[in-house]
Amino acid sequence: MKPTDIQLSYKKVICFTQQQKKALKTLENYEVNVNRFIRDAIAEKLKRDWKMIKEKRNREYCPF
Numbered sequence: 001m002k003p004t005d006i007q008l009s010y011k012k013v014i015c016f017t018q019q020q021k022k023a024l025k026t027l028e029n030y031e032v033n034v035n036r037f038i039r040d041a042i043a044e045k046l047k048r049d050w051k052m053i054k055e056k057r058n059r060e061y062c063p064f
Contacts, residue, residue, distance in 0.1 A: 024034050
């Protein structure tokens with residue numbers, strides 16, 4: 001299945017700072033698909049940090 005064949009069904013609203021908005025606008029000026037860029041960045045971050053995200057946290061009870 002190609003990435004263009006995937007049906008996107010989950011929406012998440014995120015906010016950007018004015019500086020990030022300018023950076024994304026610059027990417028658009030260089031004909032970069034900003035939506036794809038953001039999705040790829042999120043996928044890369046999840047792939048890199050997945051072990052830490054998935055590991056079980058040992059929570060010890062400490063009354064102090």
